[in-house]
Amino acid sequence: MTLAPSELILNKDRSIYHLHLLPEQIADTIITVGDPDRVESVTKHFDTIEFSTQKREFKTQTGSFKGKRLTVISTGIGTDNIDIVLNELDALANIDFETRSIKKELKSLNIIRLGTSGSIQQQIPVDSILISKKALGFDALLHFYKNESLRDLAFENAFVEHTNWSPEKSKPYCISANQELFKHFKEENIFSGITATNIGFYGPQGRILRLKTQDTQMNKKLESFSYSGESITNLEMETSGIYGLSLLLGHKAISINAILANRTKETFSKNPSKIVEDMIVWALDRIAIL
Numbered sequence: 001m002t003l004a005p006s007e008l009i010l011n012k013d014r015s016i017y018h019l020h021l022l023p024e025q026i027a028d029t030i031i032t033v034g035d036p037d038r039v040e041s042v043t044k045h046f047d048t049i050e051f052s053t054q055k056r057e058f059k060t061q062t063g064s065f066k067g068k069r070l071t072v073i074s075t076g077i078g079t080d081n082i083d084i085v086l087n088e089l090d091a092l093a094n095i096d097f098e099t100r101s102i103k104k105e106l107k108s109l110n111i112i113r114l115g116t117s118g119s120i121q122q123q124i125p126v127d128s129i130l131i132s133k134k135a136l137g138f139d140a141l142l143h144f145y146k147n148e149s150l151r152d153l154a155f156e157n158a159f160v161e162h163t164n165w166s167p168e169k170s171k172p173y174c175i176s177a178n179q180e181l182f183k184h185f186k187e188e189n190i191f192s193g194i195t196a197t198n199i200g201f202y203g204p205q206g207r208i209l210r211l212k213t214q215d216t217q218m219n220k221k222l223e224s225f226s227y228s229g230e231s232i233t234n235l236e237m238e239t240s241g242i243y244g245l246s247l248l249l250g251h252k253a254i255s256i257n258a259i260l261a262n263r264t265k266e267t268f269s270k271n272p273s274k275i276v277e278d279m280i281v282w283a284l285d286r287i288a289i290l
Contacts, residue, residue: 003100014097016088019073020055023092027062027069029110029287030089034238036074042114042280043072058085066288079139079197079241086111086245094249110181110290111246111253114283116276117195117236118205118261120223124191126262126269129279130234131185132195132255133177137240139199140170142248150175150247155227163221166214170199175243181254185286193233195255196222197240205235206263219263234259256283 009017016022031042036059043049049063057076062069075085093107117130124130134152136159142151152174159165159172174194186192198204203211206219215221222232239255246253258279260269269275 001101003095008091008095008097008100010097016091018055018084019058019060019088019092020053021060021088021092023097025051025053025060025062025071026089026092027071028107029068029070029290030112031070031072031283031287032075032085032111032113032115032238032242033072034075034077034115036076038114038276039072039074041277042284045281045284046070057081065284068288068290070287075238077201078199078237079137079141082238082241082245083141086242086249086251090249090251106250109251111242111251112181112283112287113238113242113253113255114280115236115238115255115257116260116272117234117257118263119234119259120196120219120263121193121231121233122262122264124193124233124259124262126259126267127271127275128191128259129275129282130191130193130195130257130259131177131182132234132239132243132257133182133192134194134230135175135177135197135240135243135255136194136232137173137175137197137244138170138204139197139240141241142173142175142244143170145244145248147173147244147248150244152176155230158227159225162225163215163218173240173244175240175247177243177254178246178252181252184290185254185256185283191233191259194230195239195257196232196235198235198237201237223264235263
């Protein structure tokens with residue numbers, strides 16, 4: 001099947017539309033960060049940088065760390081951007097741009113998110129690191145793709161019942177991390193849990209400035225929810241999209257979070273740049289032996 005120009009959109013230089021990348025410019029292991037400025041916070045540790053580009057919020061650098069070729073790309077905020085980044089990374093890996101057809105042999109990428117997050121459990125303090133064992137998406141992205149076989153429907157239904165989830169909102173979807181990557185990164189001093197991916201930063205995460213939220217008790221409901229011994233541990237805005245699309249496309253994904261806030265205790269890190277840097281250094285050493 002030949003992909004139409006309206007579906008696979010390429011720039012004049014044959015690079016993919018939004019990311020402005022050519023297939024040879026990405027590595028098989030991809031690190032995603034939200035903030036474009038955080039790309040160089042990662043690549044400053046590299047031995048070499050072979051390529052760098054930026055279009056809109058999507059900044060990309062490819063280089064080498066301890067002999068391993070890596071690509072770091074900023075996604076911006078939210079699962080709408082994740083839809084662009086994951087689909088275009090997959091196109092770079094698995095679509096022949098000359099024939100505009102899907103390759104017969106498909107490549108599986110390692111996709112590692114290094115992001116920031118807020119805890120909703122008292123025992124998970126600021127300035128800690130947490131790995132997302134599962135993601136619970138409030139964002140609706142995965143509902144636009146065939147996904148039923150990948151989701152933990154029992155978990156979703158229990159959550160909807162516990163929270164009396166409004167039918168006017170998209171039904172949350174639950175997706176697991178890649179177990180191989182989860183085991184590789186999990187260590188005794190690293191927290192793990194279920195990450196709730198929100199559609200926004202303020203109301204969707206229970207923050208009230210001037211606007212009232214539809215459910216003022218939502219964060220307390222998230223904190224108190226438990227299913228089969230698993231609890232929701234933190235809030236952020238990308239993980240469910242990364243996990244869902246990676247699983248659908250045959251890639252391996254893991255989300256690693258620097259905890260900057262504890263919403264239950266109403267505290268925020270006094271030195272957020274330090275825990276982000278600590279997370280990057282720790283993760284790069286684990287990635288180098290992946």
